[in-house]
């Protein structure tokens with residue numbers, strides 16, 4: 001069987017997007033890993049699968065799989081590409097789209113300039129919500145990596161994030177420390193590890209070592225987590241521009257309990273067909 005797919009990206013965080021509203025397919029972990037392979041497959045950071053909603057108040061359900069085959073709760077850059085995709089494919093005529101994900105419901109609006117603004121929901125900091133192994137909810141927690149104590153902000157954007165402040169993101173040890181934070185025993189479901197350099201009260205630079213995908217050119221939920229953690233710690237003020245290796249996202253957050261809004265681009269690269277067993 002030949003499966004139609006679309007290759008997309010949000011600031012270089014790249015996706016294989018599949019419409020399972022009009023097609024049928026099943027993906028197991030081995031199949032996803034093979035498709036994600038940049039030498040022997042299509043190559044992507046995440047697979048996004050668009051399905052009919054289960055909840056009648058929603059327009060779609062969209063599922064997200066990391067390149068390692070694990071299914072995850074949320075993906076910020078993916079959400080914007082999902083919105084662009086369902087419009088381009090004429091799966092909806094709405095400009096405001098409501099979608100269910102494993103991490104909760106999202107509302108997405110396609111703006112006149114083609115960018116997508118996403119209501120990402122309220123960031124959560126309670127350790128049990130991340131999940132993170134601690135009893136108290138604090139702006140910073142200590143974790144020990146290779147005998148060194150690091151201070152991280154822990155945040156759930158539906159998916160788990162640890163945010164570490166660094167002086168110079170270009171020279172941050174993302175490749176070496178990233179995987180150790182990702183699989184640190186204090187994070188029972190692993191974690192996305194963000195390295196944030198504060199540039200001003202309205203600007204940060206960020207690199208993210210993503211759970212299940214490694215360092216990517218951009219991580220939307222990572223940007224949300226960094227800004228939420230930075231505002232909570234009194235380092236930042238909304239709106240905040242987040243400069244990632246692949247480009248810049250704009251984040252707005254009014255504070256505790258309020259939803260966080262992310263605005264950025266979503267780009268279609270090409271359409272293709274791939275045999276699926």
Ligand SMILES: N[C@@H](CCC[C@H](N)C(=O)O)C(=O)O
Nearest residue numbers: 075076077159211219220221
């Ligand atoms: N690239 C994403 C996040 C994708 C999921 C993440 N790797 C996880 O495992 O939680 C984004 O743009 O948010």
